Amino acid sequence: MKGIAVRSWLIWATGTFAYVVAVLARTTLGVSGLDAAERFSAPPGVLSTFVVLQLTVYAFSQIPSGLLLDRFGSRAMLLIGGLILVTGQMTMALTDELSVAIAARVLVGVGDAFTFISVLRLVPRWFVPRRVPLLTQLTGICGQLGQVLSAVPFLVLLDAHGWTAAYVSAAALGVLSVVLTAAVVRNAPAGTVTAVERTSLRRTLGSVKTVWSRSGTRLGFFTHMGTQFSIAVFSLMWGIPYLTAAQGLSKEAAGGILTLSVGVIIVSGILIGVFTGRYPRRRSDLVLAIMGSNALIWAIMLVIPTQAPIWLLVLLVVVASVGGPGSMIGFDFARTSNSSSVLGTAQGLVNMGGFLVSIVVIQAMGSIIGAMGGYSFDAFRVAWTVQFAVWIVAIGGVLLTRGAARREASAPQIEVPAPTGASGP
Numbered sequence: 001m002k003g004i005a006v007r008s009w010l011i012w013a014t015g016t017f018a019y020v021v022a023v024l025a026r027t028t029l030g031v032s033g034l035d036a037a038e039r040f041s042a043p044p045g046v047l048s049t050f051v052v053l054q055l056t057v058y059a060f061s062q063i064p065s066g067l068l069l070d071r072f073g074s075r076a077m078l079l080i081g082g083l084i085l086v087t088g089q090m091t092m093a094l095t096d097e098l099s100v101a102i103a104a105r106v107l108v109g110v111g112d113a114f115t116f117i118s119v120l121r122l123v124p125r126w127f128v129p130r131r132v133p134l135l136t137q138l139t140g141i142c143g144q145l146g147q148v149l150s151a152v153p154f155l156v157l158l159d160a161h162g163w164t165a166a167y168v169s170a171a172a173l174g175v176l177s178v179v180l181t182a183a184v185v186r187n188a189p190a191g192t193v194t195a196v197e198r199t200s201l202r203r204t205l206g207s208v209k210t211v212w213s214r215s216g217t218r219l220g221f222f223t224h225m226g227t228q229f230s231i232a233v234f235s236l237m238w239g240i241p242y243l244t245a246a247q248g249l250s251k252e253a254a255g256g257i258l259t260l261s262v263g264v265i266i267v268s269g270i271l272i273g274v275f276t277g278r279y280p281r282r283r284s285d286l287v288l289a290i291m292g293s294n295a296l297i298w299a300i301m302l303v304i305p306t307q308a309p310i311w312l313l314v315l316l317v318v319v320a321s322v323g324g325p326g327s328m329i330g331f332d333f334a335r336t337s338n339s340s341s342v343l344g345t346a347q348g349l350v351n352m353g354g355f356l357v358s359i360v361v362i363q364a365m366g367s368i369i370g371a372m373g374g375y376s377f378d379a380f381r382v383a384w385t386v387q388f389a390v391w392i393v394a395i396g397g398v399l400l401t402r403g404a405a406r407r408e409a410s411a412p413q414i415e416v417p418a419p420t421g422a423s424g425p
Contacts, residue, residue, distance in 0.1 A: 023146025048366025057109030066348025081114025093167030137273030216337020226394025228354030
């Protein structure tokens with residue numbers, strides 16, 4: 001029994017390392033945005049297209065990724081996703097052509113999409129149900145170490161040794177992750193039945209419709225949308241340019257603030273995981289509080305007509321960062337409202353929420369900044385206001401769906417036919 005417990009933690013740790021590498025790949029362009037603008041001669045609107053395209057691919061890959069995960073299991077998805085990420089990062093390292101770099105970010109988006117929900121799928125397979133909410137949070141928390149890697153060592157390598165060395169180093173971590181996954185990860189403990197009959201394309205699409213029809217899935221979608229996007233936009237694209245070009249901080253100070261974000265994510269994630277495990281009927285109240293606090297701190301920031309004091313910038317990042325672990329509550333809504341056979345599909349649908357909105361916000365901000373003449377304080381001040389439309393929609397969605405989702409979570413689960421083949425250990 002002890003051996004099984006140790007193996008469970010080892011498998012989870014290996015899968016989580018794969019997620020760390022995926023977050024590193026996702027965020028490297030955010031911290032190297034100004035260098036990318038120079039390398040590829042890209043104005044703000046074009047530069048934002050890099051990230052927008054990557055996130056578009058990531059978001060729209062969620063449903064196919066979830067269906068493939070339900071069919072083939074976490075191990076195969078992590079291996080394929082890791083190889084795709086390595087290819088994308090190596091391509092970014094070696095090219096100076098804009099079109100090739102855009103294609104590389106597409107690969108990063110696909111590989112990233114394969115990774116996170118595959119790790120989440122491992123948790124209920126290897127751990128008892130009472131540990132799942134906290135371990136789901138810990139997965140997200142530990143994954144944010146990838147942001148630390150991009151904000152500190154990657155940025156140091158970029159400044160000291162240049163673009164190619166930094167991106168090759170990131171790709172090398174991806175190779176290590178693939179090797180560890182092949183050696184360690186298994187889909188479920190030996191003897192666990194995880195296979196069901198193969199289904200037709202029509203039944204596959206029907207299962208997606210059934211999963212989306214559940215209020216818990218939609219509640220998870222709106223939760224992820226309203227909590228995750230602000231810190232995602234900040235860390236993936238516009239945070240470093242905003243802090244340096246608009247607020248006058250040095251690259252080192254801006255990177256330090258992003259690193260602080262990870263510390264906040266760790267602490268708040270643990271607290272949120274414990275809270276949601278103990279008080280599942282209060283999860284949506286917590287979600288609304290997180291959205292409201294994000295909207296309030298940004299309103300304060302944008303009302304100030306001059307550059308903000310450093311303490312307020314730190315407070316902004318602290319409050320916004322809580323949205324990261326807050327978004328994980330969306331996956332818990334999906335878990336408690338759907339059967340295990342379609343959990344990958346449900347989690348994929350939830351994961352689309354924040355990233356679809358991030359795409360729109362990043363592109364809208366790039367267009368506004370470009371139209372206002374570049375990276376100025378006033379341009380960023382106007383651009384950040386587009387966030388408030390998202391919070392209005394997300395809060396409305398949570399209020400409309402949470403009552404029915406609570407009833408679903410209390411009702412017995414009906415197994416929905418899943419498009420899977422053999423996905424055993």
